[in-house]
Amino acid sequence: MKLENKIILQLLVLGISLNIVAQDVTESPTSTVKGSAQIEIASSYEFFKEGKEKNVGHTVGSLLALYGVSDNVEIRFGMDFQQEGARINGRWPNGVVSGYTPLQIGVGADVIPEKGFWPQVTLIGDVFIPTTGGTDFKQKNLGVGLKAGFFHNLGKNQNAQLNYNLGADFGNDDLTYGYAITYLQNIGSIGGVYLEVNGNLPDGFSPNHYLSAAFYWTPTANIQFDTIIGRGINADQDFYITGRLQIYIPNNKINTTNQ
Secondary structure, eight states: OOHHHHHHHHHTTOOOOOTTOOSOOOOOSOOOOBTOEEEEEEEEEEEEEETTEEEEEEEEEEEEEEEESSSSEEEEEEEEEEEEEEEETTBOTTOEEEEEOOEEEEEEEEEEOOBTTBOEEEEEEEEEEGGGSOGGGOOSSOEEEEEEEEEEEESTTOOEEEEEEEEEEEETTEEEEEEEEEEEEEETTTEEEEEEEEEEEETTSOOEEEEEEEEEEEEETTEEEEEEEEEESSSSOOEEEEEEEEEEEOOTTSOGGGO
């Protein structure tokens, strides 16, 4: 695979937002090339209403950094700064909780390449260090997230992709199963659009399902901007929007003429 094609695949629908956001949770099963890095910076806003009360969540800044230790294995670091609160008649009677989420450290590894009908498969594991979170978001126990990601190229010119994930998160005596399915359509060299359905099933509670749509713009092979809008299907979420910048830093020591 040519390096520029691999870069584009890595930029597609990559990134997970911690805890607060419901949309755009599909992980791309393509590890970062050895010696290369990717940085994602995002901000998001969501709300839902219960009577006169408007519950608002805002991820002021979300950071996810990926680094390829080989062509099939990457390490992952992430952290969010979040604010949450309930607004009634334009006021915040109970105040706002804010702070950093626990530090996310993980590994993603490609285990099976795409071949014909069979998808490319990646396994992703993350841990969330409890002592690193802010006071309002500190966890008692180590959080763990496990996920299997699957990827198909579609179309005669492979200008569309299908990503789907299955996984589970547990920590603080909580267990939540999750899924995400994303269909992505490239639009020439300028970017593309994608549609995602995802959901979660907290142990002992009813499942929640969400729908989102997004447009992404790639002014260069190393930069991508995403705008994502969504809402809950059967969940209480009324509205969600996020903006994200993804920066890919290639390994300049790779001889691209032979890729």
